[in-house]
Amino acid sequence: MTDASVLRDFTQPDELSDLTLVIGGTPLHVHKQYLAEWSPVWRQMFLEECSSPQDLHEIAMPDKNLQEVTELLHCIYSTQKPISDANVRFLLELSDEFKINRVKERCEQFLKNQECSLGNLVIAEKYNLRSLYKRCMEHAKTKTLEELDSSVECKKLSQKTLLKIYHDKIEMLRDYSKDLTQKDRQTLKDCDTLKMEKENMKRSLQSIQVLWESPSKRCFRHIADSAFNYSCADCNEKIYFEVRKLCGEGQHLRRYFPKQLDKKSST
Ligand SMILES: [Zn+2]
Incomplete structure (x- = not known):
């Protein structure tokens, strides 16, 4: 469905389009009712923009990028363009701003299928993606102190998240050290057993050796x-x-x- 020919061309109006989003002079023809169902923010905007929603025909979005908004529209219209490395960042930002939860969830799912990274942790924190956050936190605590200290991504994290990473790390190391102590004790015990067995074996061999004497x-x-x-x-x-x-x-x-x-x- 990523073929450009099957994607809707929003610059062309259809029989039912009743609203244009104007970005950098380019009109994108959309459907009020449809957008309102996807985004409570848009819904509010359509209701507040003018006294009668029927009279609203145009919204200017001067601070938005034409390609990015088009991509977002492709994701919510029936064409359902897939989330990709190329669009996930701005789709997250736009879906967060307009509270388009279903697109946001798809973005999170896409990132969850990627390898965990500190970069994705930054994104998870920024857009409050809980499931991705949890997964990336598990990954973050396995980084070395040097990796964490020198990471540019870490500097973008909140103090709270950073503290939690270091806290989890300490806990992980404490468990590891407990584990080592236990293993050490077991090894000493095994060593004693082996020593005893060796002595017994020596005695058995000696008792055979003395037969000839x-x-x-x-x-x-x-x-x-x-x-x-x-x-x-x-x-x-x-x-x-x-x-x-x-x-x-x-x-x-x-x-x-x-x-x-x-x-x-x-x-
Ligand atoms: Zn003999």
Whole structure:
């Protein structure tokens, strides 16, 4: 619908147009009743401008920009031109001035679909766009102090909004610091547990290691030897049995490699 050919040409009157807005010498032919429905400000203006609204045929708008007002008219007439980067700023200003809430809401929706920025926060504050304001405030508190201090946009914000940004920022950092303290405590606890497990593991390994040094764990022929006889099949068999016994209950395996053990037992 943005094609220029389907857009209404307001410089040409139609059978029902009963009012001209004159901007810089150019007449824009519009419909009183229609505009009045969109804007309470216009409605008031039409009623107050002259004693009988029927006699009102022309309103001069010397301080307005022809292209911008035309764009606004395109947005409220049935052509419903879409809001864009090119028109959103002045459409907001005009719809705010003439209280054309439906256009204002469309502008806000358009800005809400954009990435949050300090620039949009300035706009949200200026035109009292609450939903956009809230969203951009969430974004603003994530900026660094340096970014906030050096931002030109921040200088356009009210003291109240600035204070709220810094306040939210402090709160966010406080939560973050609480979170870190908690994590730190948990890490210390985990560290203690790991130390204990490491000691237990060492003990288990040592108890296996001493098997080769204990004469009672050898076969009867080598029970009196000063060292383990690795070439004796019976001694090796006995050691194998002892190691199996230690591992048999699988306590240390379950404790240190629980996941691997689960996998084995399930396959
Ligand atoms: Zn032996």
